[in-house]
Amino acid sequence: MTDQYDARLLLLHPDDNVFVTRAKIAAGDSLSIAGNHMAVAAAILPGFKVARTSIRPGDSIKKYGAHIGSATAHISLGDVVHTDNMKSDYIPTYTEEKITEYTSGRKIS
Amino acid sequence: MKGWERPDGRKGIRNVIVVAYLVECAHHVAREITIPWRDQDVHLIGFPGCYANQYAYNMMERLSTHPNVGGVVLVSLGCEGFNKRSLQRAVSASGRPVETLIIQGDGGTRSTIEKGRAIVEKMRAVLDEQPTVHVDLSELVVGTICGGSDGASGITANPAVGRAFDSLVAEGATCVFEETGELIGCEGHMASRAITVELADEITRSVGKAARYYETLGHGSFAPGNAEGGLTTQEEKSMGAYAKSGSSQISGLIKPGDQPPSGGLFLLDVVPDGEVRFGFPNIADNAEIVELIACGCQLIIFTTGRGSVVGSAISPVIKVCSNSDTYNRLAEDMDVNAGTVLDGTRTLDEVGKEILDAVTFVASGGKSRSEELGHQEFILTYKSFEPVGPACLPTSRITAHHKAAE
Numbered sequence: 001m002t003d004q005y006d007a008r009l010l011l012l013h014p015d016d017n018v019f020v021t022r023a024k025i026a027a028g029d030s031l032s033i034a035g036n037h038m039a040v041a042a043a044i045l046p047g048f049k050v051a052r053t054s055i056r057p058g059d060s061i062k063k064y065g066a067h068i069g070s071a072t073a074h075i076s077l078g079d080v081v082h083t084d085n086m087k088s089d090y091i092p093t094y095t096e097e098k099i100t101e102y103t104s105g106r107k108i109s
Numbered sequence: 110m111k112g113w114e115r116p117d118g119r120k121g122i123r124n125v126i127v128v129a130y131l132v133e134c135a136h137h138v139a140r141e142i143t144i145p146w147r148d149q150d151v152h153l154i155g156f157p158g159c160y161a162n163q164y165a166y167n168m169m170e171r172l173s174t175h176p177n178v179g180g181v182v183l184v185s186l187g188c189e190g191f192n193k194r195s196l197q198r199a200v201s202a203s204g205r206p207v208e209t210l211i212i213q214g215d216g217g218t219r220s221t222i223e224k225g226r227a228i229v230e231k232m233r234a235v236l237d238e239q240p241t242v243h244v245d246l247s248e249l250v251v252g253t254i255c256g257g258s259d260g261a262s263g264i265t266a267n268p269a270v271g272r273a274f275d276s277l278v279a280e281g282a283t284c285v286f287e288e289t290g291e292l293i294g295c296e297g298h299m300a301s302r303a304i305t306v307e308l309a310d311e312i313t314r315s316v317g318k319a320a321r322y323y324e325t326l327g328h329g330s331f332a333p334g335n336a337e338g339g340l341t342t343q344e345e346k347s348m349g350a351y352a353k354s355g356s357s358q359i360s361g362l363i364k365p366g367d368q369p370p371s372g373g374l375f376l377l378d379v380v381p382d383g384e385v386r387f388g389f390p391n392i393a394d395n396a397e398i399v400e401l402i403a404c405g406c407q408l409i410i411f412t413t414g415r416g417s418v419v420g421s422a423i424s425p426v427i428k429v430c431s432n433s434d435t436y437n438r439l440a441e442d443m444d445v446n447a448g449t450v451l452d453g454t455r456t457l458d459e460v461g462k463e464i465l466d467a468v469t470f471v472a473s474g475g476k477s478r479s480e481e482l483g484h485q486e487f488i489l490t491y492k493s494f495e496p497v498g499p500a501c502l503p504t505s506r507i508t509a510h511h512k513a514a515e
Contacts, residue, residue, distance in 0.1 A: 022450070023453075046260070064351070066344075067344070068342055082339070
């Protein structure tokens with residue numbers, strides 16, 4: 001996966017299927033990844049994950065070259081990857097219920 | 110790089126005299142002894158507890174015979190439980206000058222301070238005449254820790270340290286990362302990097318132990334602020350801390366005070382064994398720094414986002430800041446700005462190289478920022494550990510085998 005991507009995105013490892021935002025990307029901005037240009041619907045803050053490719057439900061989400069959870073929905077190139085579309089595959093005590101609870105009612109903005 | 114060769118073959122990048130109080134009651138006297146030499150590598154360490162503790166004893170012995178230490182002054186009140194005779198013998202056997210002062214027998218506070226200062230003066234003069242030798246990167250033992258982390262730590266400073274660690278390991282150096290409690294969720298990945306399957310099992314078990322320990326204390330690691338910062342899962346958060354370890358194979362699992370038997374990357378298990386007995390495994394970052402140093406680390410790379418300013422007794426601490434805002438606010442306290450990765454002016458590889466340059470600079474006698482500012486924090490508290498099993502250190506067998514073959 002060698003490709004050109006927006007300077008506001010950071011690729012931590014060549015095997016990753018998500019980028020990390022290094023700066024705020026405002027609503028309405030255009031994001032370019034591998035020659036595709038996408039309009040950003042809602043602002044993305046620094047430190048969030050953006051899909052580097054199209055991801056199917058159940059696929060592994062890779063960051064730092066490591067598995068950090070699985071997709072729970074179809075994720076398109078350029079989408080924000082967060083609690084709405086991925087989950088932890090780790091021990092339940094630390095995972096979805098708590099995270100969902102922590103973030104319920106809160107949308108990425 | 111230059112340093113001092115010790116009789117056990119290890120090399121120090123500093124030639125420090127440690128003045129060690131063996132109970133809190135001797136702390137003031139020990140501190141007063143060091144004050145005239147506060148900028149001349151005379152450091153204060155100690156254990157405050159009156160009741161003996163094997164872990165604390167082992168730590169004090171490892172620290173007093175650390176490669177960066179050239180001489181030792183022990184300061185006892187007289188009636189505490191610490192085994193001062195055994196410590197004095199161990200330091201003496203290591204070839205270092207050592208003196209023990211006992212406040213109750215040496216005439217009280219003022220008299221003991223005067224005797225101590227006279228001892229340090231003579232010892233400093235002797236140590237300052239000791240010749241230096243060349244130190245190779247492969248002779249360095251480097252530890253890493255994160256503290257006061259922020260959302261950027263896991264994507265700038267920590268992976269940049271990982272790259273520096275990869276370069277150091279490739280040069281034959283020994284690198285140590287730690288805090289299994291912050292690595293919950295990474296055990297599968299860590300296990301896949303272990304050089305033997307038996308070590309992989311031990312790593313997995315050590316993280317399970319940390320998970321149980323923190324659960325008993327009522328501490329989950331994933332907090333609401335983490336999700337607000339863009340982190341989605343426990344394993345993702347842990348990966349941010351784990352990124353400091355780089356991508357080398359993991360050569361062993363050690364516990365506080367264990368000396369890595371070879372070059373390579375080692376995981377330090379800082380969570381006590383057995384039932385939860387003495388509270389938090391480490392009450393603040395400096396307790397972990399002291400444990401890394403007790404494992405022989407001659408210098409420590411410390412990543413921070415919010416802006417930790419600490420240093421340490423015995424081994425210099427290099428600060429890597431995760432973001433430019435904090436870096437600019439605390440520039441005097443920071444050695445490397447990894448925030449340049451977010452600014453888009455440096456890549457992770459470039460910051461990794463800057464960290465490596467800072468390591469070489471400090472190992473050549475250059476002062477790190479915290480060292481220059483006089484930071485010499487030190488914490489040692491009660492803990493208990495079982496020794497590591499043979500599966501934790503596969504390279505000690507390889508080393509022994511190689512030695513036998515020579």
